[in-house]
Amino acid sequence: MSKVPVSVLVPVKNEKANIVRCLSNLQWVDEVFVVDSGSTDGTIEEAERLGAQVVQFHFNGTYPKKKNWSLENLPFRNEWVLIVDADEVIPEDLRQRVADKVKNPDADGYYLHFTYMFLDYQIKHCGYASLWVLRLFRHRLGRYERVAVTSGSKTGDNEAHEHVILDGTAKRLPGSVLHYAYPSIDAWVEKHNRYSNWEADLYEQFVKGSFREGEGKISRARRSKRRIKSLYLRMPFRYVARFLYHYVIRLGFLDGKPGFILCVLLGFYDFLSWAKVYERRRLARAGV
Numbered sequence: 315m316s317k318v319p320v321s322v323l324v325p326v327k328n329e330k331a332n333i334v335r336c337l338s339n340l341q342w343v344d345e346v347f348v349v350d351s352g353s354t355d356g357t358i359e360e361a362e363r364l365g366a367q368v369v370q371f372h373f374n375g376t377y378p379k380k381k382n383w384s385l386e387n388l389p390f391r392n393e394w395v396l397i398v399d400a401d402e403v404i405p406e407d408l409r410q411r412v413a414d415k416v417k418n419p420d421a422d423g424y425y426l427h428f429t430y431m432f433l434d435y436q437i438k439h440c441g442y443a444s445l446w447v448l449r450l451f452r453h454r455l456g457r458y459e460r461v462a463v464t465s466g467s468k469t470g471d472n473e474a475h476e477h478v479i480l481d482g483t484a485k486r487l488p489g490s491v492l493h494y495a496y497p498s499i500d501a502w503v504e505k506h507n508r509y510s511n512w513e514a515d516l517y518e519q520f521v522k523g524s525f526r527e528g529e530g531k532i533s534r535a536r537r538s539k540r541r542i543k544s545l546y547l548r549m550p551f552r553y554v555a556r557f558l559y560h561y562v563i564r565l566g567f568l569d570g571k572p573g574f575i576l577c578v579l580l581g582f583y584d585f586l587s588w589a590k591v592y593e594r595r596r597l598a599r600a601g602v
Contacts, residue, residue, distance in 0.1 A: 317344040318413040321390040321453070322398055325371075325380045327351040329400035330360060332494070336400045337364040342409055344392055349384050379476075382458050395453035401494045402428075408489030412450060415487060422482025423451030427490045433572050434497060440566035440573055440580075441559070446486060448478040455481045499575075506583045513587035514594060553588065557581030 322343050324336060327350065337360075340346050348361040348368045361368050369388065371380050378386065381397065394416045398404065404412070408426070415424060426449045430442040437443075448456070458476045496502040549555060560566045561577035569576070 318342055318409075318416060319344050319392045320394045320396050320412065320416050320450075321388075321392045322346045322396045323381065323384050323388070324348045324361075324366070324398050324400055325351075325384070326353060326357055326361070326400050328353045328355045328357060330355040330357045331497075332400040333357050333360050334364065335403065335494075336398065337361060337366055339403045340398065342413075343396070345390075347384065347388050347390075349380055349388075351380065377460055379458070382460070385453055385457060390453055393452055393454075395451065395456075397449045398491075399493075403492040403494070405489065405492060408487070408491065411487055411489050415450070421485040422455050423448055423478070423480045423484040424487040425484060426450060426487055428493045429490045431492065431494045432496055432502075432576050433499075434494075435569070435572040437569055437573065437576060439564055439568045440561070440576055441564035448480060448484055449491075450487065451478065451480055451484070452482065499579075502579055506579070507586065510583060510586040510590055513583075514590040517587065517591050553581045553583075553585035556584040 320343050322340055322345070324333075324340075324346060326333060326348055329336075330353075333348070337346065337348075346366040348358075348366040349371050350358055350361075350368055351371055351373065358368050369384075371383055373379065385395070396412065412424075415421075425446040428442075428445045428447060430437045430445065456478045459479050460476075496505070557577050557580065560580050561574065566573040566577040
């Protein structure tokens with residue numbers, strides 16, 4: 315069977331627990347780049363064993379982050395790029411649809427739907443049932459939005475929440491990516507502790523109205539969501555509201571104990587982000 319003419323970008327750091335499953339699932343594509351950030355757990359060796367091209371990325375602390383650097387610098391031999399995280403799997407039906415659209419496209423990019431797995435349980439509510447992300451696109455036309463970060467703020471070197479700004483049209487592609495996001499509470503807490511630094515950086519931009527990068531190129535729906543988020547960030551006790559939103563309004567209680575745990579953690583994530591903003595302002599006033 316001939317390979318599908320698409321280049322896959324897999325950003326990693328210490329993903330040995332996931333990388334074999336991920337790359338074994340990508341044998342149908344023409345080429346795979348694993349972009350690493352100094353893994354020490356055997357990720358690189360496993361990736362090379364499975365035929366991926368491993369490239370090292372060294373973050374300067376501000377910009378570019380890993381995916382934008384990869385889109386700018388990797389020698390893709392295909393027009394189309396597919397972004398896949400190490401904890402994601404592309405099912406057979408979606409592979410065929412990707413192959414069909416790459417060969418006979420009717421858009422410049424495609425949003426993929428994600429099925430969210432938490433503690434080995436498929437989350438069907440909590441606001442995660444309708445998660446669509448732009449992951450397949452003509453690589454020359456797409457870049458992740460640039461969100462200003464404070465040097466040394468430990469936000470991480472990978473675009474975790476930034477959106478792709480596509481200079482072209484995009485559609486939704488039927489099917490669903492299996493996202494084995496967090497097999498343990500430890501994994502969730504470790505990643506979201508890092509993400510909360512990014513949220514703290516973003517807070518001032520939203521509240522001050524200084525978040526402008528790519529504003530004219532993102533969708534109207536996305537701009538509306540950002541206006542809502544700007545208001546939401548001003549809410550007192552918003553971490554309580556976050557829990558109630560996911561658990562009650564988005565029916566998280568129907569996901570049983572995993573749903574309850576996830577919704578509590580989401581509220582805690584907002585609390586942690588708020589606490590880090592408070593800490594930064596306190597240190598700034600003290601001249602530290």
